[in-house]
Each structure stands twice: as C-alpha cells, then as structure tokens.
Amino acid sequence: MTTLTVNGKEVTVDLDPDTPLLWVLRDELRLTGTKFGCGVAQCGACTVMLDGMPRRSCITPISTAEGSEVTTIEGMQGPEVTAVQAAWAGIDVPQCGWCQSGQVMSATALLQMVPSPTDEDIDNAMAGNVCRCATYVRIREAIHTAAKTLEG
Amino acid sequence: MTTQTNGFKATRRGFLAGGAGLTLALMLPLARGRAMAETAAPFAPNAFIRIGTDDTVTVLIKHIEMGQGPYTGLSTLVAEELDADWGQMRAEAAPGNDKLYANLAFGAQGTGGSTAMANSYMQMRKAGATARAMLVAAAAAEWGVPAGEITVSKGVIAHAASGKSSGFGALSQAAATMEMPADPPVKDPSGFTLIGTDRPRLDTVAKSNGTAQFTMDVYRDGMLTVLVAHPPKFGATVASLDDKAALAIAGVEMVRQISSGVAVYATSTFAAMKGRDALGITWDDSKAETRSSAELYDMLSTEAKTGGRVVEESGDLAALSAAATLHEAEFRFPYLAHAPMEPLDAVIEVKAGKAEMWFGSQFPTFDKPTAAAALGIKPEDVSINVLLAGGSFGRRAQGSAHLAAEVAEIAKAAGRDGCFKLVWTREDDLRGGYYRPITVHRLKAGLDADGALVGWENTIANQSIMAGTPMAAMMKDGMDSTSYEGAYALPYKMGAHRIGWAQAQSPVPVLWWRSVGHTHTAYAVEVFLDELLEKAGKDPVQGRLDLLTPEATRERGVIEAVAKLAGWKGRTADGKGYGIAMAKSFGTYVAEIVEVEDQNGFPKVTRVWCAVDCGVAVNPNIIRAQMEGGIGYALGTALFNEITLEPGGTVAQGNFDSYRMLRIHEMPAVQVEVITSTADPTGVGEPGVPPLAPALANAWRALTGKATYQLPFAAAVA
Amino acid sequence: MKPSLRALAVLLMVAAPATAQETLQPPAAFDSITDQTARSAALFEEMGKVLQSPRCLNCHPVTGGPTQGDDMHKHMPPVVRGEADFGAPGMNCSTCHGSENVSFATGPGSIPGHEPWALAPLSMGWQGLSLSDICVQLKDPARNGNRDLEALYKHNATDGLVGWGWEPGEGRTPAPGSQADFAALTRAWIDTGSACPQ
Incomplete structure (x- = not known):
C-alpha cells in the first residue's frame, strides 16, 4: 500500500511497488495529461511536480513516492x-x-x-x-x- | 493478413495535377434527412458542418490532426465562406467513412503526401458557401426581405434596410429546411477575410492543459492493455514459447501468439510490460534479415553501379567524356525511424460481431477492411474513431495497415468479446521497422569549360515503399516513384542526363518518412550540384539561378527570396559557413539557407532562413510553424539519426538515448518568409524538411572544406 | 524478448574499459614494499582504481556537467552543474535521479539513484587529473570539504554515495572491489603516512 497526495487529494494504491508513478497516474487515476514518451527519462513527456519539484514520473517507482505530494498538469495552479x-x-x-x-x-x-x-x-x-x-x-x-x- | 485496395485509384501526383475541378465533382453533400438523423445539431447541411443553436459551427475534419494543422486549416476554409466569426468555430475528427470523407487526391480516406489542404481547398469552401446560402435563405424567409439584400459578417446575418440581424444559431433550424443550392458561389480571393491571415489554432488550449485526448488516453470498462513481443530480427517468427513465468505475474491475464509476435494481455500497462519481459521465446531466423547495415550498404552500392532501370533519360551521356571537369560521388543514407512522440497504439472493442476502434488512423480506408479481415467480420461492422495523433511523420500512414491488423488479431486471439488497448513502447517503435529505406545514390556529372552542365547521371538503389502493399496499385511498370522522387524532372538545365533506379530487396519493412523520397534525393542532388558549382567557381545562389530553366519561376522565386532574407554574402563570413538548398516537394517550393559554426569539429547550426511558396497561404501562422518544425526535424535527423542493423540483423538503437532527438539548445533561430501567391494551395507538412540537410552539408563544406557523403553527421564527422 | 535484450546488454558490457573488470588487492599485498612512503603511495595507486573508475569520475568533472556510462560520454540530456552542484533550476539532478537505482520498465538498463545525488564540488573535480594530483587534492582540506584524514576514511568507508559505486544498477560496471576493500586500503594508506604517488 502506498499513500500519496495527488492534485491535493490523498490517494492510496495497492500495487506492485515498482510500478512507475506515470502508470499509476494514467492507469489507476486516469490522469492522462501526463504522457508516456520513452520510459527512460530521456524525453520529459511524463514530467510532474513531486513535492514542488519537476520529476520524470516514468522512472519514479510508486514505492519512492510514499507520502509525497504529486501535482500533474491537471492540478497545476498559480x-x-x-x-x-x-x-x-x-x-x-x-x-x-x-x-x-x-x-x-x-x-x-x-x-x-x-x-x-x-x-x-x-x-x-x-x-x-x-x-x-x-x-x-x-x-x-x-x-x-x-x-x-x-x-x- | 488480407487487405483490400478499396479503389485506391489516383496516383498522388496524378491528383495534384488534377486540382480543384475534381474536388467539385466529388463533393458529396448529404441529404438533409440523413444528416439530421445522424446529429443532434439542428443544421447539418453536409457531412462537414454542424451549426448548433448556441451559434457554434463545428467542422468535421476528414484529415487526421497530428500536428500539421488540418483542424484549423480546414475550419478556416469553412469559416471564410460562411463568414463566421473565428471564435464560434470548433473542429472535430470525422469518423472513418470512405464515401463521405475521402481524400480527393487518393479517392480513399487518408492523409499523406501533404495533400490535406490541396484536396480540401474547394471542397471545404463549397461546404461553407452552401451553409451560408441556406442560412441567408432562412433569414430572407423569416424577415420577408430579398436574400440579395442580406449580408453576413463575423457570424452575424443582417438586413440593413430593416435593421434585422441574427446569429447563426437562431436561424439554424429554419436553415435546415431550406433548399440546398446546387452550386453556391465561392468568394473571389480578393474578398477573403480569414484566408491569408494568421489564425490561432483550434487545438492549442487542449494541448497545453493536458485535456487533449489521444489514443493512449482511452480507457474503457474491462479494458486490457496489451504489449506484443516482436521478433528481434526482421522476418523472424516464433519457434517456441514459454509463457509460464509471464502468466504468473499479477495482472497478466492471457498470452497469445499472433502473426506479429506474442501478445501479453494485462490489467495494467506495467503488468503487461513485466509480463512481456518474462516471456521465454525462441525465434526462427530462417527467413529473417541477418545482414548488417554495412552489408546492406555494400549491396546497394553494387546495385547502384548497375545503373538500374531508367527513370528519366535525355541526350547522349557520351558528352561526359568531353567534360572539362568530371565529378563522381556516392551518397549513403541510413534507415530512419519516424519516432513520433506518441508511440503506436490502438484501442479496439469487440461486441457481438461488431468492432469499434479508437486510434490515430491515418488511412482509415486500409485500416477498416484489414481489421475486419483479421476479425473475420464485414468491413461495415468495423467503425473507426479517428483520434488526435501524437505525431506521425508518415508512421501511421500504413498501406499494410499493420497496426490495425495487430490490434484486431489481439482481439480475435482473445477468443472473447472485450476491449483491448495495444501499446508500443519506444523500443518497439525504434526496433519495429517501417523505416525510411536505407539508400545509396551514385552520381556522376561533368561541366564544360564555361562551367555549364554537360551531363548528369544518378542511380538510386533502395527498397520500394509501395511494393507488396495495397499501394502497389499506384506503381507503374513496377516503378515506385517514391524511391526516387526529387531526383528527376529537376528544374535545372541538366545537359544530357540519365536517372536510374535499382530496386533492392530486404525483409526490413519500409515506409514513407516525412517527405519520403525527397529525404535523400534533395540531399544528393543539392549537395552534388553545390560541389559542381564550387568546382566551376560559381556562387551557390547565383549559380543555381543561372542553371534554372526559364519555366522554373517559382523555384527562382524562393531562391531569390531566401537569399534576400538571409542577406546572402557568399559561402563564408565571420568564421561561419553558409549553404543553400532548394527543393520542390508535394507541389510546394522551399529554399533554405543554413548558418553553421564549427563546435569542436561538429556542426552547430545557429540560424536558418526559409522561403516557402505553397500557393495561397491559408494560415501563414501554421505554414511558418510547419517550416520551423520541419527544419528542426530534419536537422536532428541529419546530425544524429540512423537505425543500424548489427551483424546478425538486430537493431542497435533502442530508445532516445541511442536514437537521439534534437533538443532545444540545438534548435537554431528560424526566419520564414511565406511567398504571396494566388496559386491553389499546396501542402506544408513535409516540404520544409528536404532542403535543410543539403543546405547544412553545403554550409559545413564551405566552412571546413569537408564533404559529407554519408548521413548522419555524427557518423560521418566522428 | 529477454534474450535479445540481454545479448545487447552483454555487448555493451564488452565495450567497457578493462579497468572495470578489476578487483582490489588487499593492503597485505603491498607488505613486500619495505619503504613505508613507497608502500603508502602504492596503496593509493590501488585506491586509484576506484577513484578513476567511471563510477566515480562521471560525477567528479572538473568543469560543467557530468559524464555518464562506462565510456564516460557527455550526459544526455545535457545537464549543467548549477549553483549547488545539483543542476539547473527547472532540471536538477532529482528531476530524474531518485533515492534508488530504478530499472527501466521497457528495456535493459536502469537510471541510477541515491539520496542524496549530486555532483562533487568543483574543487573535487578529478576528470583529466593525474592520480598524483587527485591525491594532493584529496588531502587538501581547502578542497576536500574540510576533511581531515579520519574524516576522509569515514567518507570512503561509509558514505552512501561513495558506496553506490559498487551498486550502480543494471547496465553499469561496478567500481573495482568493494567498499570494504576500498576502506581497508584507505586505512592502510593513512596508516602508512598517506603518501601520494609521484
């Protein structure tokens, strides 16, 4: 079980801890604005904010995002x-x-x-x-x- | 896999010559009753326009939007004749439907050859004019005034004398009951208010806030995500399969062998990835391509020396023996992957003998019957929703319809109704073939004592893109013009000349890649010509102008315009090299000048100037964007990209770390001049590409004295 | 799928420099050198197999940004040192490098990670330096982060980012030996007077 905050809402998922954040956002949370382009942190299409800093979600295992605040393109404000x-x-x-x-x-x-x-x-x-x-x-x-x- | 040609009748070139007359003849307005039944909008005068009571005008776009701008461009044509306000315009993808939404250049539904604007120009204007006439008729009836006294401007229908006015929405229901005019007049270009001015794109906002929906964004109830293990060598097949470990992975539901490899079905994308990784497959390489790129180059080089079959021949090449200066060169061009940012993907849902598909279908005409055949159902039982595509550059325009076939086979092999999303990874994309063909050009030419061309010989050796696909119907006498387009019918005074083509064979599947044959012909021709001019002591700009035939007025126009734009001073200035190249492709004329610096022995392109003549400039904003993008696409490729087959036949590159994309710090400043023209509009998606690489090579040679006969520069310069 | 990817990975490994395959000799192997200073310098040369392995050098550049891979090519995407040795605002180290190595989901290889992950300060740049220069620099508190020899030992023996060099993730050749071997050599080098090779 991993608990994190996505676009201001607390989310708990029960997934393979290696699952990249990208696919949690897309497949589980249906936040499809974050895109898959390479899977190896070479293209930046999957960029989200992780605790306020830009982060490539394709190489971010969900297990390492425990307790983090994630903001996707859908949740960006300011x-x-x-x-x-x-x-x-x-x-x-x-x-x-x-x-x-x-x-x-x-x-x-x-x-x-x-x-x-x-x-x-x-x-x-x-x-x-x-x-x-x-x-x-x-x-x-x-x-x-x-x-x-x-x-x- | 079975495919049907579906009356793919006109050749691409054949149609372009045909022009607007054909579009009028083929316009297919829907009967009112049928249009009304198909849409909730009160007024749908034809298959392309829906006007809502809220004043919105929705244009159904028959061409796939993959960045090149048809949503905006085709809507502009409708809005112009409708005298709509740009703010009320909306664009929506038309579904797969051959009859309603054929590309008039092909006689079939599809996008390619930079034809979207050319084939739609009169059709969309007529569609808009029809709607306008019916709205005016409705206003005249309702207000009891003569239709001739009614004006329409920026979405407002008005009658000055009575002071009456209305938006489109309020009259839309009445308009739907009006008689449809048989041949409504369209505007004289002098009366255009939208065409020819910059229009903001209709899809920008959704593409800047994450709401734009692409194929990979489709999620449906019970949908499984499917990855396919493709053979590591082209033409290999599955010899044995052990799926035990894959099936043991949580989320993996099924493993099935299909004709393109082994499909892994899972409840999530990551599970499908893990499952595919866990497959134990041995491959039968007996029919596979096992030659390396180096071996393929040797084979093509040998083929090119044969002279090939004649493409174009004129005069007696014996003249070459008397030439004062003789020059020979062999050019080598690698396989190239298109690498659209959204890798290939497709969604299919099969229910009770019918299938619905969602994907960036670029050739619905081929995709639909191919999917139907794979499923064993009738083509009319397959419907295609054409979605936004995250780039294509030719990759989704498949004569073989291999993607539609693969996703349909996946659905069939599942053995049950259901929804399946096929996703290719970047590795699948780069290693999956359908490349720009590996190509060799062998050139020989001579100059007389005055520096005029006396003879020119060019033999091109490569695989045919169209052979073996439904596109073969477009070939004449076994000749595939996409293999050598741009190498013949040149606008220069060539002297005696012979252009030949030697068709090579390989199991590696090849495909059109943004500007197709021009990707290599423009390079070989414009670099070789530049070298000849240099040998003759001529300036690259003036030398080209001197060589142009008197008929080549538009070629002359773009060369002169780009030279002026760049303030051309010659081949070098202030430690920088300058090169020019010009190419006509898909009816559009483009000349580019490149400024290059030597950065530790590698070219650094700092500025590019571009002049483009594409006839009537429907939306200069999009034309400039396509030139900028085409220049960047071509530059990254020329500098960095090659797909190489290793000894044994596996692909060396796998992702963007080894197949490297141009990045922002490598993008030059670009200045584009759009030539003012009243000629019918031609395409802009591809024509920005061909001149860039030869202009770069010419600039680099000017700066360093080094000729570049093999692309990319990273391979040639290193 | 897997066999071909493995084959490619093996191909990549073959291209790795010969030093990467090496192990470290234990301090005792240098006992035969009777001159203590010479022995100390020899011990440092053995440590140098680690210090000059791509795993260490890649993030100890003398200017600009890091290199990567066993062939120490320019880092791609291009990154700069930045004010805090942590990349540029908008794309710093942690934009891609997380708290652990992460295997790629779609092919061979991995992206390295550790908490923290950053470039060595400019004063600790090693690329292109001789081992002798590296040694002098390493002992210089003005350039080594104000470390005395004991602190240096502790750094070499226990620092997690140093230790990453032996656990670099799929697709990268580990530094020679182990962190324990490296620590033992460091201890012996200090104990013999921390002499530098000429």
Missing part, C-alpha cells in the same frame, strides 16, 4: 502556469501536442525559480523535454513572454 499556458496559446506553441504537458510543467518550474530566465536558463531547464515536432523556437519565445507577463 500565476506561473497561467502565464505559461496563456503564452503557449498566444503563439500556438503545440503541434501534435503529445510532449506539451511536460513542456508546460518544466517551463512552469523554471519560472517559479527563475522569474526572468535568459536563453541559457531556458536551454538548461528545457533540454530534458524533447519535442519531435521541434516547436522549440516557439517554446523559447513563449517562456520569455510568460516571464514578461509575470513581471506585470
């Missing part, structure tokens, strides 16, 4: 994610969309820690999120836009 999503819509960042939950999570985490990121900050924070459609030009632009929005 000025940063709002600004990021508005900036994403403003210049139509997504193409196929599969990686974009993860991109939004990483971009939000970056802005929570670095309110006015440089291009280098963006590279460092976002290099773990692969976009096969290569929407990178717009991801970069949208993060800068979101940062400006947050400056007010």
Whole structure:
C-alpha cells in the first residue's frame, strides 16, 4: 500500500511497488495529461511536480513516492502556469501536442525559480523535454513572454 | 493478413495535377434527412458542418490532426465562406467513412503526401458557401426581405434596410429546411477575410492543459492493455514459447501468439510490460534479415553501379567524356525511424460481431477492411474513431495497415468479446521497422569549360515503399516513384542526363518518412550540384539561378527570396559557413539557407532562413510553424539519426538515448518568409524538411572544406 | 524478448574499459614494499582504481556537467552543474535521479539513484587529473570539504554515495572491489603516512 497526495487529494494504491508513478497516474487515476514518451527519462513527456519539484514520473517507482505530494498538469495552479499556458496559446506553441504537458510543467518550474530566465536558463531547464515536432523556437519565445507577463 | 485496395485509384501526383475541378465533382453533400438523423445539431447541411443553436459551427475534419494543422486549416476554409466569426468555430475528427470523407487526391480516406489542404481547398469552401446560402435563405424567409439584400459578417446575418440581424444559431433550424443550392458561389480571393491571415489554432488550449485526448488516453470498462513481443530480427517468427513465468505475474491475464509476435494481455500497462519481459521465446531466423547495415550498404552500392532501370533519360551521356571537369560521388543514407512522440497504439472493442476502434488512423480506408479481415467480420461492422495523433511523420500512414491488423488479431486471439488497448513502447517503435529505406545514390556529372552542365547521371538503389502493399496499385511498370522522387524532372538545365533506379530487396519493412523520397534525393542532388558549382567557381545562389530553366519561376522565386532574407554574402563570413538548398516537394517550393559554426569539429547550426511558396497561404501562422518544425526535424535527423542493423540483423538503437532527438539548445533561430501567391494551395507538412540537410552539408563544406557523403553527421564527422 | 535484450546488454558490457573488470588487492599485498612512503603511495595507486573508475569520475568533472556510462560520454540530456552542484533550476539532478537505482520498465538498463545525488564540488573535480594530483587534492582540506584524514576514511568507508559505486544498477560496471576493500586500503594508506604517488 502506498499513500500519496495527488492534485491535493490523498490517494492510496495497492500495487506492485515498482510500478512507475506515470502508470499509476494514467492507469489507476486516469490522469492522462501526463504522457508516456520513452520510459527512460530521456524525453520529459511524463514530467510532474513531486513535492514542488519537476520529476520524470516514468522512472519514479510508486514505492519512492510514499507520502509525497504529486501535482500533474491537471492540478497545476498559480500565476506561473497561467502565464505559461496563456503564452503557449498566444503563439500556438503545440503541434501534435503529445510532449506539451511536460513542456508546460518544466517551463512552469523554471519560472517559479527563475522569474526572468535568459536563453541559457531556458536551454538548461528545457533540454530534458524533447519535442519531435521541434516547436522549440516557439517554446523559447513563449517562456520569455510568460516571464514578461509575470513581471506585470 | 488480407487487405483490400478499396479503389485506391489516383496516383498522388496524378491528383495534384488534377486540382480543384475534381474536388467539385466529388463533393458529396448529404441529404438533409440523413444528416439530421445522424446529429443532434439542428443544421447539418453536409457531412462537414454542424451549426448548433448556441451559434457554434463545428467542422468535421476528414484529415487526421497530428500536428500539421488540418483542424484549423480546414475550419478556416469553412469559416471564410460562411463568414463566421473565428471564435464560434470548433473542429472535430470525422469518423472513418470512405464515401463521405475521402481524400480527393487518393479517392480513399487518408492523409499523406501533404495533400490535406490541396484536396480540401474547394471542397471545404463549397461546404461553407452552401451553409451560408441556406442560412441567408432562412433569414430572407423569416424577415420577408430579398436574400440579395442580406449580408453576413463575423457570424452575424443582417438586413440593413430593416435593421434585422441574427446569429447563426437562431436561424439554424429554419436553415435546415431550406433548399440546398446546387452550386453556391465561392468568394473571389480578393474578398477573403480569414484566408491569408494568421489564425490561432483550434487545438492549442487542449494541448497545453493536458485535456487533449489521444489514443493512449482511452480507457474503457474491462479494458486490457496489451504489449506484443516482436521478433528481434526482421522476418523472424516464433519457434517456441514459454509463457509460464509471464502468466504468473499479477495482472497478466492471457498470452497469445499472433502473426506479429506474442501478445501479453494485462490489467495494467506495467503488468503487461513485466509480463512481456518474462516471456521465454525462441525465434526462427530462417527467413529473417541477418545482414548488417554495412552489408546492406555494400549491396546497394553494387546495385547502384548497375545503373538500374531508367527513370528519366535525355541526350547522349557520351558528352561526359568531353567534360572539362568530371565529378563522381556516392551518397549513403541510413534507415530512419519516424519516432513520433506518441508511440503506436490502438484501442479496439469487440461486441457481438461488431468492432469499434479508437486510434490515430491515418488511412482509415486500409485500416477498416484489414481489421475486419483479421476479425473475420464485414468491413461495415468495423467503425473507426479517428483520434488526435501524437505525431506521425508518415508512421501511421500504413498501406499494410499493420497496426490495425495487430490490434484486431489481439482481439480475435482473445477468443472473447472485450476491449483491448495495444501499446508500443519506444523500443518497439525504434526496433519495429517501417523505416525510411536505407539508400545509396551514385552520381556522376561533368561541366564544360564555361562551367555549364554537360551531363548528369544518378542511380538510386533502395527498397520500394509501395511494393507488396495495397499501394502497389499506384506503381507503374513496377516503378515506385517514391524511391526516387526529387531526383528527376529537376528544374535545372541538366545537359544530357540519365536517372536510374535499382530496386533492392530486404525483409526490413519500409515506409514513407516525412517527405519520403525527397529525404535523400534533395540531399544528393543539392549537395552534388553545390560541389559542381564550387568546382566551376560559381556562387551557390547565383549559380543555381543561372542553371534554372526559364519555366522554373517559382523555384527562382524562393531562391531569390531566401537569399534576400538571409542577406546572402557568399559561402563564408565571420568564421561561419553558409549553404543553400532548394527543393520542390508535394507541389510546394522551399529554399533554405543554413548558418553553421564549427563546435569542436561538429556542426552547430545557429540560424536558418526559409522561403516557402505553397500557393495561397491559408494560415501563414501554421505554414511558418510547419517550416520551423520541419527544419528542426530534419536537422536532428541529419546530425544524429540512423537505425543500424548489427551483424546478425538486430537493431542497435533502442530508445532516445541511442536514437537521439534534437533538443532545444540545438534548435537554431528560424526566419520564414511565406511567398504571396494566388496559386491553389499546396501542402506544408513535409516540404520544409528536404532542403535543410543539403543546405547544412553545403554550409559545413564551405566552412571546413569537408564533404559529407554519408548521413548522419555524427557518423560521418566522428 | 529477454534474450535479445540481454545479448545487447552483454555487448555493451564488452565495450567497457578493462579497468572495470578489476578487483582490489588487499593492503597485505603491498607488505613486500619495505619503504613505508613507497608502500603508502602504492596503496593509493590501488585506491586509484576506484577513484578513476567511471563510477566515480562521471560525477567528479572538473568543469560543467557530468559524464555518464562506462565510456564516460557527455550526459544526455545535457545537464549543467548549477549553483549547488545539483543542476539547473527547472532540471536538477532529482528531476530524474531518485533515492534508488530504478530499472527501466521497457528495456535493459536502469537510471541510477541515491539520496542524496549530486555532483562533487568543483574543487573535487578529478576528470583529466593525474592520480598524483587527485591525491594532493584529496588531502587538501581547502578542497576536500574540510576533511581531515579520519574524516576522509569515514567518507570512503561509509558514505552512501561513495558506496553506490559498487551498486550502480543494471547496465553499469561496478567500481573495482568493494567498499570494504576500498576502506581497508584507505586505512592502510593513512596508516602508512598517506603518501601520494609521484
């Protein structure tokens, strides 16, 4: 039995302790915004917030998340994610969309820690999120836009 | 596995030449009664449009949305002729239905060849114009005013003299009772208000907040998740199976042998993964491909030396013997995986002899009968819900319909009704074949003393994509143009020339990969040509312009535009290399200039300029996005990607650690110019790809003096 | 499925450097060296098989981010050191590395993990240094995290992240010997005057 908090709600699951958090979120909790892209922490599509920090859920055994607070794309709130999503819509960042939950999570985490990121900050924070459609030009632009929005 | 061709009649090229006239002839408006029966919306004038009492206009999109933008693009066409407000537009996937939702380029339902906009341009506009005429007729009847005095603008129907006005919703029920006009007029392009301006995409919000529903997101009661163990070598089959350990794993319900391997059915994805890992399978390799990539290259190189069958021939190549400068080169292109971010997946539910499927079906026309055959039921008893696809790049466009076949076999092998979700892992994806074919080009050309081309010879050796699939119906005399498209009918003054194709055989399944034959032909042609120009002491831009035939006005247009955009100053400047390449693919003309730096002996692309002429630019925003994305997709591939067969035939790469994707810090700045044109629109999903790699190779050679005859750069430069 | 993946894993192992296959000699093996300083230096050279194994060097870079794998290739995805030797804001070590090694669910290999998981500080960078330089640096409290020799012994003998080097998870060659062997060598090296090789 593992008990954790997901998007503010306490959840107890009785599963193989090796089950990756990703598949607990998707198969058990039906939170499907978190995506499977590689299973080996190379693409970032499965990024969630674990105790407030970005975390690849595909390589996070549920046993190691006992007592943790997990926030998925569905549960994200606050000025940063709002600004990021508005900036994403403003210049139509997504193409196929599969990686974009993860991109939004990483971009939000970056802005929570670095309110006015440089291009280098963006590279460092976002290099773990692969976009096969290569929407990178717009991801970069949208993060800068979101940062400006947050400056007010 | 059985598949039907289902009247796959036109060749891709054949249709593109046909243009809009055909679309009009094939438009299939539904009878009102039937449309009303199929939808709750009060007004559904045809198979494509539903107008609700709440003023929303929903467009049913017959092309799969996999990022390239048809939800937005096709809705724009409808909204334009309907004079709707963009805010009231919605897009929904049309279901699998050959008759209603055929790609007019194919005569069958499917998306590919960058045809979505081209084949829908007049059809969707006519659909919108029809709806508008009926709404206007309804308003005229209700207000007792002449229809000719009624205007429609931004979703408001108005009659100025009487001061009456209405939204679409209030008139939708009345509109449904109006006579359908036989041939409603469409706007003159000068009157466009939406077409030609940037439109926000209709799917952005759902794709930014996690609510967009893809195949893997489908969960149904009692559904089992299924993983399949595929053979490690292409063409191998199961020799023996020990499933005891797999069945002992909690959550694993069944193990079944199917034609593509061994299927493990489980109550969760992780249990299916563990179960598959626990299978004991020995494989029969007797019919498998056991040659390595190195051996395949040798075989293709030998084939290319034969000259192959003639694709195009003109003049006497004896002219080459008198050439002042002779140049020869062999180019090598590896197998490539598409690697869409959402790996292949499909859901099927079988109940009482009928099957319903949910997946990113790119060719419903093939998927439906193939699934039906595997299940032993009639095609009309299979329904397909076409879902958003997390990328495709050609991977879901399967003439063989192998994914539909696999999931249907899974359902059949279960031996009972039920719902099954097939999931491929990234390893399945990268090791699963259906690659861009491994290819060799052998080129030889000569210049006279003035630097003009006197002769050009190119032989391409690779596997055919269409042979052995229902697509073979599109081949003529055994020739598969997708193997060499872009290598013939070039816009340059070639002198005497001969283009040949040698068809190679291998059990490795191959497939179209974003821009298909152009992935390698544009590289071989534009790199080799660049080398010839260099030998002749000509500038790459001016040299190309000089070589273009007088008819090649659109090619000339994009070359001149990109040179201007980039401020072209020559092959090198300030320690950076610059290269250009141009390719016409799928009716669209694209020229790109690449700026490259030498970063510890490896190319670092810093900027790319792109000029694209795709006829009428329906939505410049999406066109630019497709060019940006095509450039990034092509760049990552050119730098890093190859699928290699090891000695014995196993695939070396397994995941993104060994088949490495371009990442954000490697993405260059991109500037795109969309050429203004009144020509009918052509596609943009693929054409951004072909010029990038040759422009990069030309820039790298300009900077370092090193020619790159084998891709990727990581293999050639290292 | 499994046999082919195993075969590939074996192939990868074959590519590992020869040092990775080594064991550690016990301190007694150096008893024949009569000169104590020479013996001490020889003991350190034996310790060097661990210090210079990819398991240790990968996270002791002299600049920038870590390397990975037995061939010590650039870490992918690319990561930077960051202000706290813990990566960049938005993608730090713990974005991927958890409290334990985690085997991949869909193929061979694993992602390494330990609590804590971080780069060695820049002052403790070893990549490209000679063993002699590493030795001098290791003894220098200004560069070794203010550790005296006893603290250094304790670190080598009991630190969990050091110990990870011998339990690196599927797909990685463990450091030579064991942590106990390494501790014994460290003890003997200190006891013989902690001399550095020339």
